[in-house]
Amino acid sequence: MKDEGILLTDTREPDAAPPATVHTLYNAGSARSTALIVFLLLLVIIAAIFSAGIGTVSISPEDTILAVAHACATSLQNFLHTYLPAVGNWYDSIPYTVPSPSNPQAELIVVGFRLPRIFLAILTGISLAVAGAVMQGLLRNPLVSPFTLGLSSAAAFGAAVAIVIGPGILGGLVVIGSNSFIIILAFLFGWLSMLLVYGISRARGVNQATLILSGVVIGYIFSAGLTFLQYITNNEKLRDLVVWLMGGMWGASWSAVLLLIPLTLIPFILLERMSWDLNALSAGDDVAKNLGINVNRLRLSGLMISTFAASCCLAFTGIIGFIGLMGPHICRMIIGNDHRYLIPSAGLMGAAILLISDTVARTIMSPVEIPVGVIMYLIGGVFFLFLIMRARGRGLY
Amino acid sequence: MELVLDNVSKAYGSITALDAISFSVGPGELVALVGPNGSGKSTLIKAIATIHNTTGGTITIDGKDIREIDPVDLAVLLGYVPQSFSYTLYSTVFETVLMGRRRYIKWSVSDEELSRVQRSLDALEMGDLAGKYINELSGGERQKVFIARALAQDPEVFLFDEPTSALDIRYQIEVMETMRRITREQNSSMIIAVHDLNLAYRYADAVVFLNKGKMAGYGKPQDILTPDCIRSVYGVDSFVVENECGRFIVPFRARYPG
Numbered sequence: 001m002k003d004e005g006i007l008l009t010d011t012r013e014p015d016a017a018p019p020a021t022v023h024t025l026y027n028a029g030s031a032r033s034t035a036l037i038v039f040l041l042l043l044v045i046i047a048a049i050f051s052a053g054i055g056t057v058s059i060s061p062e063d064t065i066l067a068v069a070h071a072c073a074t075s076l077q078n079f080l081h082t083y084l085p086a087v088g089n090w091y092d093s094i095p096y097t098v099p100s101p102s103n104p105q106a107e108l109i110v111v112g113f114r115l116p117r118i119f120l121a122i123l124t125g126i127s128l129a130v131a132g133a134v135m136q137g138l139l140r141n142p143l144v145s146p147f148t149l150g151l152s153s154a155a156a157f158g159a160a161v162a163i164v165i166g167p168g169i170l171g172g173l174v175v176i177g178s179n180s181f182i183i184i185l186a187f188l189f190g191w192l193s194m195l196l197v198y199g200i201s202r203a204r205g206v207n208q209a210t211l212i213l214s215g216v217v218i219g220y221i222f223s224a225g226l227t228f229l230q231y232i233t234n235n236e237k238l239r240d241l242v243v244w245l246m247g248g249m250w251g252a253s254w255s256a257v258l259l260l261i262p263l264t265l266i267p268f269i270l271l272e273r274m275s276w277d278l279n280a281l282s283a284g285d286d287v288a289k290n291l292g293i294n295v296n297r298l299r300l301s302g303l304m305i306s307t308f309a310a311s312c313c314l315a316f317t318g319i320i321g322f323i324g325l326m327g328p329h330i331c332r333m334i335i336g337n338d339h340r341y342l343i344p345s346a347g348l349m350g351a352a353i354l355l356i357s358d359t360v361a362r363t364i365m366s367p368v369e370i371p372v373g374v375i376m377y378l379i380g381g382v383f384f385l386f387l388i389m390r391a392r393g394r395g396l397y
Numbered sequence: 398m399e400l401v402l403d404n405v406s407k408a409y410g411s412i413t414a415l416d417a418i419s420f421s422v423g424p425g426e427l428v429a430l431v432g433p434n435g436s437g438k439s440t441l442i443k444a445i446a447t448i449h450n451t452t453g454g455t456i457t458i459d460g461k462d463i464r465e466i467d468p469v470d471l472a473v474l475l476g477y478v479p480q481s482f483s484y485t486l487y488s489t490v491f492e493t494v495l496m497g498r499r500r501y502i503k504w505s506v507s508d509e510e511l512s513r514v515q516r517s518l519d520a521l522e523m524g525d526l527a528g529k530y531i532n533e534l535s536g537g538e539r540q541k542v543f544i545a546r547a548l549a550q551d552p553e554v555f556l557f558d559e560p561t562s563a564l565d566i567r568y569q570i571e572v573m574e575t576m577r578r579i580t581r582e583q584n585s586s587m588i589i590a591v592h593d594l595n596l597a598y599r600y601a602d603a604v605v606f607l608n609k610g611k612m613a614g615y616g617k618p619q620d621i622l623t624p625d626c627i628r629s630v631y632g633v634d635s636f637v638v639e640n641e642c643g644r645f646i647v648p649f650r651a652r653y654p655g
Contacts, residue, residue, distance in 0.1 A: 021527045022491045022515040026506065142486055280499045282486050283546075286448045286479050291499045291550070292472035337486050340504075 033341035040348035051359040063101035067110040117252040122351040124313040129327030129350025131306035137278040145324035150218030155314035157222040158189030186315035247318040267309035275339035323350040398553040405454035429597035432607035438590035446477040476552035491527040497549030517548040536563040
């Protein structure tokens, strides 16, 4: 140790080239992270266009894009004529019209059926993976995810309860209110499971393994409830509940998607704003407190928001596992643990995995659909094992 | 910046963890907390860091009660390095040190903040390891990373809970010399819990000797760390050797009752 070194004063010669190790590392890390986010964004967009075109009826990419553009133009025209007639007339005077797709069914198939499903997969993937990344950071446990904490099963159970008892309670309102009723119950049960897990995590002497164990057990309890509902309910609803138990994108509709867009994006923004506090929390509660962070408030609000986002999506998809755990971890292996980049890239990774898996699941044995989990666990699992093999020796785990 | 503890006590139910602790630390002063396992060193450090609440007495910085200071402002005054670390999601060395600047970072990280991280790492000769993940490091290197984070935090008072316990003898001396240098050069205050009485003896300006949560002594090392006092607190016989390198405590025999 040098004796003459002055501690926090820069003793480097002004002319000398700065060693700048920290600067270069930081900038390289930021560049790599940004590149991953851009790559994933493009992947999701391309996968969405591709996915809209394939299925039982194959539609060319041109027709796919025309179908979407034509539907947008028509809806915009209707909207303007209804609410802003003056702008509507000006809009009609534009000499260009979007041509109709050559396949007359294209618009109905793409816009009516496939797009809602694509959007649902993207939004669910984002919500679950973002929630997983944030929960892992908040509870300082790499095994935490909406699925391993029992949240997925609990939210799906809540949704199932709403489906079974909803019509009885809401009566004539069911058509209008059913979506929000399903979401509210999914969130309530999801939050109940999180409260249990949070309470257990705060008890003295509880280690990280106990936390996961209780989460998994809570998940089983709610799965049992779901299976029970399946037995006591009538045939019509039975199919719905089986779907909820397996998880899938069958529940997609434009009304669901329009509801989920803000319910996904607003939590994402709120959670992204917690990035630096999450980074600081990785050094432990005591150090985070010493850095001026209100750890209890951060943990409670973070869990609340991520539970909300995940529950809302799970209410329409049933139990979806895997991406909440793997989406964040795949990104951690590529870019590390800076939550500013981890949260968005995990979300996009989740969206990409779920969208691609769902597309494969509904097309590979067309016209028969297989559950999305089959494909997702297969593709994602193999990819994850590949990353683990590659990451050996690196200190991330 | 003067940190004053006045009659501080803490009880968990009927168990008294700290009892009537009073001492003060001024600028440029290094105080060592010594005492057997379970004597309350960690509890006292956490109480000063406001991680634990106290149940009696006051802790003030320049006359102001630390519990009345906004936690965000307190982060500028007090820098705490815990004894044990349970990392589950690992960061790189420079990301860990950068956390010391959390208070000053809104969203993006300025070059100035990165330069501070660089200087903190350089001060501990850790610059080469900046890109490593902290669990790739040895225990001693990791300890130095956390010290570097406290340096980057640049507080008025440093609180270290046994920073040398995981280190080999070379690192122990290096770390303690670094601590003393920081104290002198930045005119900051430092409270360090240590197990090794000789480290306390050589590097501390004052020693707080704790036994079962009570103060068994407070003053200059040579006045407090005497064979008599060591015998009464630790139940260990020792003698003091003095040669051209200084004075050293040599514990040699545990005393058993009867």
